[in-house]
Amino acid sequence: MPATLKDVAREAGVNISTASRALNNAFGINVDTRKHVIKVAARLNYRPNQVARGLVTGRSNSLGLLISDIRNPFFAELARGAEDAAFNAGCDLVLCNSDQNAEKQMRYVEFLLAKRVGGIVMNSVTPLDEDQQDRLRAAGVPIVLLNVSSADRHSPAWRFSSVVADNLYGGEIAAKYLIGLGHKNIVHIAGPRTHGAFSDRASAFLKVFRENGLPKPRVVFGEHTFGAAYQSTKQLLGTDRNITAIFAGNDVIAFGCMRALMESGIRIPEDVSILGFDNVEMTQITSPPLTTIDQPKYETGKAAVEILLNMISKDGVREPEHRIIGVHLIERQSCRKISGAAVQDRRTAKR
Amino acid sequence: MPATLKDVAREAGVNISTASRALNNAFGINVDTRKHVIKVAARLNYRPNQVARGLVTGRSNSLGLLISDIRNPFFAELARGAEDAAFNAGCDLVLCNSDQNAEKQMRYVEFLLAKRVGGIVMNSVTPLDEDQQDRLRAAGVPIVLLNVSSADRHSPAWRFSSVVADNLYGGEIAAKYLIGLGHKNIVHIAGPRTHGAFSDRASAFLKVFRENGLPKPRVVFGEHTFGAAYQSTKQLLGTDRNITAIFAGNDVIAFGCMRALMESGIRIPEDVSILGFDNVEMTQITSPPLTTIDQPKYETGKAAVEILLNMISKDGVREPEHRIIGVHLIERQSCRKISGAAVQDRRTAKR
DNA sequence: TGGTCTATTGCAAACGTTTTCGATTATCTG
DNA sequence: CAGATAATCGAAAACGTTTGCAATAGACCA
CATH class of the missing domain: 1.10.260.40 (lambda repressor-like DNA-binding domains)
Structure with missing residues (x-):
């Protein structure tokens, strides 16, 4: 027509x-x-007709964004950064939600490959087994990974590019901040153990305690969703009401914690302090506003497609490029300094 | 390769x-x-190679999703519904953020047309002038609109399909609920005046007051963002500290109001009640949890691409299809019943 | 055995571009 | 004015599919 x-x-x-x-x-x-x-x-x-043009030039000038769930506000902001960067380069972004389901993720990859996208920025590749990862590498299309762990990134077999927040440093900040506030009974409610970002945060967090000879905080892994965090916290509260601070693996988890705490009549930060991660927009409107560690999400998405475009223009045959995005603490009102013994007394006396 | x-x-x-x-x-x-x-x-x-296949078949089996901003949690949920439906049908979704900017929106449309997408679900078309709308119609590609006003939908010149929440009923619910709670000094902080969803909510809201001979609430239009709502509320507080309830055009606006209120030391719902719209996930974790009007977002996105696919299979020449998604009130804790005079006295006495 | 029918396969055009290569013309140089 | 050079344009192949039509071959029937 x-x-x-x-x-x-x-x-x-x-x-x-x-x-x-x-x-x-x-x-x-x-x-x-x-x-x-x-x-x-x-x-x-x-x-x-871009389709016809794409056929002869071999370039489809479209990129794939394969994340776990766009409803996660973290990914929404990241997606916006990615989309803006793609649009500026005359590319379009096709959106894929994998739910971190390996089979679904692989089907999406096949889908994108069939569409001959110029490159893919993926949430993570950890649900995939070795064989699937090999097929990905063999596909010959540039791939940028998000949320990879620092361990993976430094492995020689690793051949993907990546852009991640400095999760190790973030975990370190978290530990030092909470310790500095005088907290002794801390628990870390993390995301999935297999998820690079969460495992990095957790290990760096624990490392600080270990290196300072402090007792190791409890860590509970789980889904990084509101509901899962809510459940975990509820459960936690049933076994241990002495906790004085929670380091949440990310803000959504923190929100779930807060909800559970509120329902149990526990005040924030008077009774327990909460520290988040990501600095999602909503952290400003909770009450109390959430103290958290800011991770530039928009920039992460932007950087990811920039690397992708760079790889594409260099025509594939390139060393993988890794970019690390800085993080920093944003103090709001969900954490409080405790005078150790005093608080401990009040709470133990209560039982 | x-x-x-x-x-x-x-x-x-x-x-x-x-x-x-x-x-x-x-x-x-x-x-x-x-x-x-x-x-x-x-x-x-x-x-x-889907590109080659698309060339000969004329079908690109990809759809466009053109919204204002994916960071808006409303659109994030809607996008997820749309993407799931598209994927189930073997299509992919290309994501476009227009910021409701007419020029940008039109560029995206051109972009999608050049890519020969099978159809487009668009946020809104109101920023476009008559000429641009005509070009859209002439493009011959199926289009489903979101957030159109009921006035547009019934206009004979209107040739687009649509799927919208029942905003008229929603506005009505809101008014009746607040009135029933005994509120007398109400303001409605709406989104953009040109935005179909917001104008419908506002007009239905006002209609209830008019029909019951009640004084007309103040309405302030503005951007439907956290920041804009925050500013509007701050400004409002400077001129009138007697307001007893706010009906926010959507939840994000409600969040902005809450933030401004909190900063001014005004308690929710003791001092002023807040009613939202959309029932975004975050409404559960604010404090107090937000009373709001639920709009099924996922289903809206899903329905939009279903209509699109339907139009595509029927090969274009079809009557536009309109689907209206039901809404309902979800009572949480951000609104309180007031005993009129008593509260009024307390507040005026304060000044 | 010859003819018709059917099942299976090959041939080639088409989709709408880009791009290489050669052809044509115009301009310039000596 | 002849030859060379440059500027401009056209012819055609190519990208990787789908698909209408023709061709082949066997099967079946008379």
């Missing part, structure tokens, strides 16, 4: 190839004929 | 067309040759 290049050429009285050249402002074409062709194209409301 | 159909055919010792037929399990092909071709294809790790 839409006008084709052939139509334009016929209408302009030139050959199809000159029409093509005129519209792609190539060299070696008369300025008058170009103007004429352009005018005719505008009149016919012609727009080049 | 990837294996092509020609490779498969050569390797299997058959013609390219039989290879095609074998893999598309068409009729009229020997069962043995089919099995053989399939085996060879698997061995070569062949996956059909």
Whole structure:
């Protein structure tokens, strides 16, 4: 139905190839004929068929964004950064939600490959087994990974690019902050153990305690969802009401904790302090506003497609590129300094 | 680099067309040759080039999702519903953020048309002038609109399909609920005046007051963002500290109001009640949890692409289809019943 | 045995571009 | 004015599929 290049050429009285050249402002074409062709194209409301163009050029100028769930506000912000960067480069982003389900994730990858996307930025690759990862590498399409652990990143077998927040440093900040506040009975409610970002945060967090000869905090792994965090916290409260601070693996987890705490009549931060991670927009409107560790999400998404575009322009054969995004503490009102013994007394006395 | 159909055919010792037929399990092909071709294809790790296929079939089996901002949790949930439905139908979704900017929106549309998407679900079309809307209609690609006003939907010139929440009923519920609680000094902090969903909510809201002979609440229009709502509320507080209830155009606006209220030392719901709209997930974790009007977002996105797919299969020439999604009040803890005079006194006495 | 029918396969055109290569013309140089 | 050079354009192949049509071959029937 839409006008084709052939139509334009016929209408302009030139050959199809000159029409093509005129519209792609190539060299070696008369300025008058170009103007004429352009005018005719505008009149016919012609727009080049990207599908046909993609077939001959081999470039589909579209990228894939494969994350676990766009409803997670972290990914929403990241996606926005990615989409903006893609659009600026004249590419489009196809959105895929994998739920971190290995089979679904692989089906999406196949899907994207069949569509001949120029590259993929993926949430993570850890649900995939070795065989699947090999197939991914063999696909020959540039891939940028998010949320990989620092261990994976430094492994020699690792051949993917990546962009991650400095989760190790983040975990360290968290520990030092909570320790500095005088907390002794701390628990870390983390995300999935297999998830690079969460495992990095957890290990760096624990490392600080170990290195300072402090008792190791309890760590509970689980899904990084509101509901799962809520359940974990409820359960925790049933076995131990002495905890004085919670380091949540991310803000959504922190929200789940807060909800459970509120329902149990436990005050924040008077009774227990909560520290989040990510600095999602909603952290400002909870009450109390959540103290958290900021991770530039928009920039992460942006950086990911920039690396992708870079790899594409360099035509694949390249060393993987790793970018680390800085994090920093944002103090709000969900953590309080405790005068150790005093608080401990109040709470133990209560039982 | 990837294996092509020609490779498969050569390797299997058959013609390219039989290879095609074998893999598309068409009729009229020997069962043995089919099995053989399939085996060879698997061995070569062949996956059909969707770009080439799209060129000849004219179908690109991809859809466009053009919204204002994926960071808005409302759209994030909607996008998930849309993406799930698209994926189930073997389509992919390309994500576009327009910021409700007319020029950007139009550029995205051109972009999607050039890519020969099968259809587009768009946030809204109101930023576009008549001329642009005509071009959209003329493009001949199925379009489903979100957030259209009921006025537009019933206009005979309107030729787009749509799926919207029952915003008129929602506005009505809101008014009746707040009135029933005994509130007299109510303000409605709405989204943009030109936005169908917000204008419907506002007009239905006001209509209830008018029909019951009650004084007309103040309405302030603005951006439907956290920051804008925060500013509006701050400003409002400067001129009128007697307000007793706020009906927010949506939850994000409600969050902005809450933040401004909190900062001014005003308690919710003791001093002022807040009623939201949308029932975003975060409404559960604010304190107090937000009373709001639930709008099924996931279902909205799902319904939108279902209509789209339906239109595509019916090959365009169809009456536009409109679907209205039901809404209902969810009572939480951000609204309180007031005994009119008493509260009024306390507050005026304060000044 | 010859003819018709059916099942299976091959041939080639088509989809709408880009791009290489050669052809044509115009311009310039001596 | 002849030849060379440059500028401009056209012809055609190519990208990887699908698909209408023709061709082949065997099967069946008379």
